[in-house]
Amino acid sequence: MTLAQRTLDPRPAHSAPAARPERGHLRLEGVTKRFAGDVNAVSDVNLDLERGKLLGLLGPSGCGKTTTLRMIAGLLPITSGRILVDDDDISLRPPHQRDFGLVFQNYALFPHMTVAENVAFGLDMRRVPKAEARRRVAEALELVRLPGYGERKPREMSGGQQQRVALARALVINPRILLLDEPLSNLDAKLRDEMRREIREIQQRLGITTVFVTHDQVEALTMCDVVGVMSGGRLAQIGTPEDIYERPASLFVADFVGRTNILDCEVLNGHRVRLGDGVYSCAATTIRPGKAKVAIRPHRINLTPHRDRALLSTSTNSAEGRVLRTTYVGDIVQYDIDIGGPTLQVETPTHGRGLAVAVGDKLLCEWRPDDMLVFER
Amino acid sequence: MVGSTTVGFRVLVTGLYLFLLAPILIVVPLSFSDDNILTFPPTSWGVRWYAQMFEHQALVNAFQVSLSLAAIVTVLSLAAGIPAAYALHRFRFRGRDALMNLFTAPLLLPSIVLGLSILLVFVKLQLLATFVGLVVAHLIVTTPYVVRIMSTALTTLPPSVEEAATMLGASPLVVFRRVTLPLMMPGLVASAALSFLLSFDEVVISLFITGPHITTLPVEIFNYVESRTDPLIAAVSVVLVAATLLVVLLVERSLGLSKAMGK
Ligand SMILES: Nc1ncnc2c1ncn2[C@@H]1O[C@H](COP(=O)(O)OP(=O)(O)OP(=O)(O)O)[C@@H](O)[C@H]1O
Ligand SMILES: [Mg+2]
Numbered sequence: 062m063t064l065a066q067r068t069l070d071p072r073p074a075h076s077a078p079a080a081r082p083e084r085g086h087l088r089l090e091g092v093t094k095r096f097a098g099d100v101n102a103v104s105d106v107n108l109d110l111e112r113g114k115l116l117g118l119l120g121p122s123g124c125g126k127t128t129t130l131r132m133i134a135g136l137l138p139i140t141s142g143r144i145l146v147d148d149d150d151i152s153l154r155p156p157h158q159r160d161f162g163l164v165f166q167n168y169a170l171f172p173h174m175t176v177a178e179n180v181a182f183g184l185d186m187r188r189v190p191k192a193e194a195r196r197r198v199a200e201a202l203e204l205v206r207l208p209g210y211g212e213r214k215p216r217e218m219s220g221g222q223q224q225r226v227a228l229a230r231a232l233v234i235n236p237r238i239l240l241l242d243e244p245l246s247n248l249d250a251k252l253r254d255e256m257r258r259e260i261r262e263i264q265q266r267l268g269i270t271t272v273f274v275t276h277d278q279v280e281a282l283t284m285c286d287v288v289g290v291m292s293g294g295r296l297a298q299i300g301t302p303e304d305i306y307e308r309p310a311s312l313f314v315a316d317f318v319g320r321t322n323i324l325d326c327e328v329l330n331g332h333r334v335r336l337g338d339g340v341y342s343c344a345a346t347t348i349r350p351g352k353a354k355v356a357i358r359p360h361r362i363n364l365t366p367h368r369d370r371a372l373l374s375t376s377t378n379s380a381e382g383r384v385l386r387t388t389y390v391g392d393i394v395q396y397d398i399d400i401g402g403p404t405l406q407v408e409t410p411t412h413g414r415g416l417a418v419a420v421g422d423k424l425l426c427e428w429r430p431d432d433m434l435v436f437e438r
Numbered sequence: 439m440v441g442s443t444t445v446g447f448r449v450l451v452t453g454l455y456l457f458l459l460a461p462i463l464i465v466v467p468l469s470f471s472d473d474n475i476l477t478f479p480p481t482s483w484g485v486r487w488y489a490q491m492f493e494h495q496a497l498v499n500a501f502q503v504s505l506s507l508a509a510i511v512t513v514l515s516l517a518a519g520i521p522a523a524y525a526l527h528r529f530r531f532r533g534r535d536a537l538m539n540l541f542t543a544p545l546l547l548p549s550i551v552l553g554l555s556i557l558l559v560f561v562k563l564q565l566l567a568t569f570v571g572l573v574v575a576h577l578i579v580t581t582p583y584v585v586r587i588m589s590t591a592l593t594t595l596p597p598s599v600e601e602a603a604t605m606l607g608a609s610p611l612v613v614f615r616r617v618t619l620p621l622m623m624p625g626l627v628a629s630a631a632l633s634f635l636l637s638f639d640e641v642v643i644s645l646f647i648t649g650p651h652i653t654t655l656p657v658e659i660f661n662y663v664e665s666r667t668d669p670l671i672a673a674v675s676v677v678l679v680a681a682t683l684l685v686v687l688l689v690e691r692s693l694g695l696s697k698a699m700g701k
Contacts, residue, residue: 136601156604157613162606169598173620182616186607227602234606 085146085237085270086112087133092142094128094294102128104294105142110287113268115261117281120291121317126274127166129291130240133272146238157186162236164244166274168227170215176202176226177211183234200227203254204263220247225256232263239264240273245280246312257284278318282306291312312436315356324403325370326355336436337402341378342430354436358409361432363394364418366423379427381431385421394418398426462679468672474601476667487673492519498672500658507569507654511576515633516626518577519584524618526585526590538589540580549642557646567649575643580633587632591625592618624693631689633683 087110089114094103096152096323103125118126130316131137133144135156144152151159162183178199184194202208205225215223222360224247245253261284271327275281281288289299290313298310301308304337309315316323327335328350336355343355367381382405391413396407396418405426418424453623457462464478471480491497526538543553556575557566565571595618603613619626641656648657655678663671 063611134605136604156601157609160607161605163602165598165602167597169596169602171594171602171617172600173617182603182608183606188611230602230606437442 078301084111086148087116087238087270087272088143088145088148089129090143090145092129092132092144094125094137094318095134095140095372101140101294103132106161106296108289109301110270110272112270113265113285113364115264115271115273115284117285117288118274118291119273119278119281119288119318120276120297122276125294126291127242128294128365130163130242130272130274131414133238134161134240135159135218136163139185140425141258145335160230160234160237161235161240163240164224164227164231166246168215168220168223169222170226172215172231175211176207176213176215176218179215179226180211180230180233180264187234190203197233198229201233202226204232204259205229205279214349219248221252222257224248228256228260235267236269239269241271241273243274243276245275245277257308260284262379280320288318290317292317309356309434312354312356315434315436317412320359320408322357322359324355324405325349325438326353328353328380328435332430336398339380339401340415341380341433342376343433343435344431346435348435348437352438354438356434357405357428358374358412359395359406360393362405362407364398364409365409365427367425377427377429378433380426382424382426384422385419386420396424399428464510465672465675465679468669470677471669471672474668476636476669477671480669487669488529490670491677494670496653497655497658497662500653503572503652504567504636504638504655507572507576510573510596511580511637512630512633514573515584516630517576519581519586519629520622520626522581523585523588523592524614526589541585544578544649545586549579553643553646556643560647565654569652571647572644572654574638575647576637579595579640579643580636583632583636584629587625587629588622591622595621622682625688627692631685634685655677 087108089106089108092103092106093101095101106129108116118129123211132139135151135154138207141418142152143150170176170220171182171353174182179196181194184197189197190399198211199208205228207222207225207229208224210226211220215226217436218226226243226246227242231241241260245256248256257280260273263269273285275278282305285302288301288302288305290297290305292313298305298314300308305314305318307317312323315321324336328346328348329335329340330350331347332342333343334341334353334355380400382400384396385399385404386397388395392411393408396409398405398407407426468476468478468480470483470485471477472482472484472486473480500690522541526534553575556578558573560566560575563571565574599621600617601614603617604610608616639656640654641660644654644657645660646655653661655674659671660675
């Protein structure tokens with residue numbers, strides 16, 4: 062049994078049975094928040110998060126992620142709509158009676174308490190016996206890789222360490238629902254990666270229903286069971302990471318999640334578009350003929366030397382292009398390629414041999430119709 | 439160039455300190471005079487006037503009044519000012535700014551105007567020359583300071599810590615006791631000390647409402663020097679300065695202490 066498995070065990074042998082609250086099944090129905098000045102910060106958000114699942118709320122700065130999270134927490138009254146946990150309408154329940162854990166964007170540790178006192182606060186409120194509380198605090202601190210830091214004051218710790226204390230403080234109470242507001246934003250890339258795995262592991266093992274706010278799409282795609290993409294206070298799309306990435310519901314989602322070529326095109330019929338000088342097959346669309354936008358992921362475009370033309374399969378789009386620019390990124394090389402009108406960005410992995418491509422070279426770009434998504438302008 | 443600036447600066451600072459400390463530099467030697475009238479420098483030395491001070495019943499009475507007055511005023515102005523500041527900080531409601539201005543308006547009024555208006559009201563209420571009257575009058579002076587200082591202390595509260603406590607299951611009262619209050623401690627100590635000193639030193643308003651039966655130490659001193667010019671008053675002044683210094687030191691110590699504890 063690893064340390065992580067021991068820690069926060071839902072049913073420790075020596076604690077009273079049923080001491081742990083049920084994990085919640087979270088539902089938002091038409092949740093809306095209007096601040097003074099009649100602009101909706103959050104409009105009509107509907108979602109249904111199964112017990113034990115991790116939802117990532119993804120979106121650009123100011124799109125309403127924190128506001129949504131604070132409404133779920135009960136810190137902000139909702140203007141309209143309902144919030145339900147296990148079919149219980151908790152919209153009006155005060156936050157201190159919700160038994161939710163919340164990690165704030167700015168940590169919000171208690172500056173006058175030591176790290177251990179910070180983590181113990183929630184246990185204290187729940188009247189957990191001193192000895193058990195001490196044990197659980199130590200375990201929670203080990204869980205976030207801060208063993209032995211208990212006697213420090215928050216101001217004696219780095220931003221990343223404080224963030225982990227905040228995480229320990231929220232986890233130690235075994236919350237019914239865990240709410241995380243960009244809890245990893247201040248960690249360096251390596252630690253962030255480790256903490257992602259750690260959070261995901263704890264979350265899955267304990268089956269904590271969790272809402273995770275982030276503006277980092279990699280975080281959302283890699284960690285979450287369900288991703289909700291927000292834009293301007295609305296839930297633009299909600300679905301599995303694969304849904305979001307492969308079948309974006311709107312131009313906004315296609316553009317925000319992952320890198321994408323967004324190009325002007327003209328829809329000719331349900332499966333053909335004109336792009337610059339060429340006509341290509343696209344994923345089936347119901348958009349009426351006329352001006353539209355098309356999205357193609359840079360790494361779904363294949364580059365082949367010009368002379369291989371004979372190998373082309375007819376079910377693939379292909380376009381001749383001239384290399385305008387090459388950028389070496391490390392794991393990939395990015396090419397800007399003029400295909401007679403629009404410029405395509407193409408990415409190919411850098412493995413071994415690779416193409417010896419120079420600016421001005423003529424190449425063939427190929428991509429599958431399914432990778433060419435059409436959207437309203 | 440640099441050297442001359444430094445020398446000039448030192449002379450300036452020394453001069454300023456001398457100016458600020460001049461009263462004390464004169465009063466302390468005067469209090470150890472053995473003369474019968476105030477003359478500087480004294481022609482003979484002794485502690486006679488310190489002994490006399492304790493014999494002077496009116497002064498001792500006034501001192502007792504001032505001390506209990508300052509203590510009561512401090513407690514009451516904290517009791518009124520802290521909840522007011524907290525409510526102004528915590529809740530957003532219509533007329534909040536107006537209320538804040540109302541609470542702190544007495545800060546802007548000259549004491550003489552305040553004293554006169556209090557006199558006019560107290561005549562009607564029959565509060566003149568009563569201890570209750572003095573308490574109320576001093577509260578009008580000290581409470582605005584408490585509200586001001588505590589409001590400032592509350593705005594420097596780290597963001598979301600109260601919400602964090604709420605999320606961990608603390609009811610509003612517990613949040614206040616376990617998080618808000620400890621974080622307000624420096625402001626609390628500062629406003630307590632200020633209330634105490636303001637009340638203890640207050641002359642102008644007290645002059646309007648004290649009477650033959652009840653008077654405060656500053657007013658008694660004022661009355662005394664109008665009729666007598668012996669070094670007794672210097673001895674009293676030294677005791678007052680020492681008491682004030684003690685309060686300031688206590689604040690410094692406790693604030694320093696709370697800083698060390700992580701404020
Ligand atoms: N208390 C408030 N009063 C008025 N407007 C607010 C308030 N809080 C947030 N807003 C507005 O609501 C919108 C959503 O804010 P929110 O903090 O939820 O964004 P966010 O998605 O969390 O952004 P970020 O990624 O920068 O944290 C913003 O336009 C913001 O200006
Ligand atoms: Mg936010």
